[in-house]
C-alpha cells in the first residue's frame with residue numbers, strides 16, 4: 263500500500279482498534295469516541311497532506327522495494343540534501359498543528375529507519391534480529407503505519423532497581439521464551455498517541471540498566487490491538503468544546519497512556535533485543551536513531567517557536583502595545599529563540615556525516631544542544647505570551663457568550679484597534695490554549711520531559727561532549743610567552 267490517506271488511517275483504527283481505556287470504560291472505536299476522535303482526525307489530516315497535489319513531492323518518495331510513493335519520513339538519507347528534504351516534510355506536518363502535536367508519526371518513522379539501517383547492531387546479539395528490524399521497518403513503511411512508543415518503567419520507586427521492587431514485573435520484563443516468541447509482562451510509562459496501529463518498545467534513550475537487569479533489556483513491536491496490551495489513558499483534555507473555544511485542545515489532544523502487558527506473546531519476527539543489557543543501553547545512540555528523532559524534533563520546535571512569535575506579534579498589533587520598549591524586548595526574545603532553533607537545525611545538517619551503517623546522520627552536537635535548550639526556553643515563551651496579553655488572556659467569552667444576550671456588549675467592549683470582537687477573542691483563545699488552559703499546561707510538562715529527564719539528558723550531553731580541545735587551548739594560552747614566534751599555534755577547530 264502506498265502512503266496512506268487520512269481515511270485509510272481511520273479505517274485502520276476501526277479495523278484493529280487499540281485497546282484503549284478512558285475514564286473508566288473501553289473505547290470501542292477511537293475514531294468516534296469523544297476523547298480521541300478529534301485527535302484521530304488531526305492525524306488523518308496529516309496523512310491527507312501526503313496526497314495534496316502540490317505537496318506530493320515534498321511528502322513522499324518512491325519506495326525502493328515496491329516502487330510506490332511512500333511517506334518521506336521513511337527515507338534512508340545518504341546526503342545532506344536528503345536530510346534537508348526530510349526536514350521540509352517534517353515542517354509541513356508540524357505546521358499543520360502549529361507544532362502542538364508532539365508525536366506525529368514521522369517521529370517514530372525516522373527511529374525505525376535508523377534502527378533498520380543499523381541492522382548489524384541488532385545482529386550482534388543474534389544473527390536473526392537485524393533482519394527482524396529491517397523487515398519490520400519495511401512493513402511499517404510499505405503500510406504507512408502509525409506507531410506509538412514507551413521507553414520508561416513505572417514511577418513506583420526510583421530509589422531501587424526494577425528487579426528489587428516487591429513485584430519484579432511492575433516494570434515490563436521477559437517472562438519466558440517459547441517456540442513462537444517471547445512472553446512479556448509488566449508496564450511501561452508512558453505512551454503518547456495511543457491511537458496508533460503499533461507500539462514500539464525500545465530501551466530508554468538515556469536510562470542505563472545494570473547487569474542484573476537482563477529481564478528488562480527489551481526491544482520489540484506489536485499491534486496496539488494485541489490481546490493483553492492495554493492503554494490506560496489520562497483524563498482527556500479535549501472536553502467537547504468547539505474549535506472556536508478550544509482551538510488546540512479540541513483538535514490536538516494526542517493523549518498519553520500507561521501501557522500494560524498482561525503476558526503478551528511477541529512473535530520472534532517482532533523481537534529486536536532480548537536479555538542483552540549492553541546492547542539495550544547503547545541502542546539509541548549506537549544506531550543513530552536518537553539523532554534522526556532529534557532532527558524531527560527540532561523541526562517541530564521551530565514550528566512551535568514560529569507560532570509563539572506569530573501569536574505574540576498579532577496580540578501586540580491588536581492591542582496597540584508595540585511602542586513600549588519592554589514589549590519589543592519580549593517579542594525580540596521570541597525571535598532569538600526561533601533563530602537559535604533554526605541555526606541549530608541548519609548546523610545539524612551542515613555537520614551531518616555518514617555513520618558506520620552508511621546513513622547520513624545529522625550532527626549530534628547541534629541536536630543535543632537543541633534538545634537541552636528548548637525545554638529551558640519554553641516556559642519563558644509561555645511567560646512572554648502571558649506578560650504581553652495580561653487580562654486579555656482571560657477575558658475571552660465563549661462562542662455561546664458571543665451569540666447570547668450579551669453579544670452587543672461583547673462586540674463593543676472586546677473589539678481591538680484593528681479587529682472586531684470575534685477576531686480578537688479567537689486570537690486570544692488561541693493564546694490561552696497555548697499557555698494557561700489544561701491543554702497548555704500539559705504542553706508545558708511535555709516540553710520538559712518528552713525527550714527524557716532534563717537532568718540526565720544534560721548529564722549525557724556533558725559526558726559525551728569533547729571538551730579536550732578547549733582545555734588544551736586554555737593550557738596553551740596560560741603557557742604562552744610574549745614572543746610571538748614562541749607562541750604555540752592554536753589547535754584547528
Ligand SMILES: Cc1cc2nc3c(=O)[nH]c(=O)nc-3n(C[C@H](O)[C@H](O)[C@H](O)COP(=O)(O)OP(=O)(O)OC[C@H]3O[C@@H](n4cnc5c(N)ncnc54)[C@H](O)[C@@H]3O)c2cc1C
Pocket residue numbers: 365411412413414415416417420451452453454455518704707708711712713714715717718
Ligand atoms: C507529557 C509527556 C509525554 C510523554 N510521552 C512519552 C512517550 O510518548 N513515550 C515515552 O516513552 N515516554 C514519554 N514520556 C515519558 C518521558 O520519557 C519521561 O517523563 C522522562 O523520561 C522522565 O522519566 P519519568 O517521568 O519516569 O520521571 P522520573 O525518572 O521518575 O523522575 C522524577 C524526578 O526524579 C528525578 N530522578 C529520578 N531518578 C533519577 C536519577 N537516577 N538521577 C537523577 N534524578 C533522578 C528526576 O530528575 C525527576 O526530577 C512522556 C512524558 C510526559 C510528561
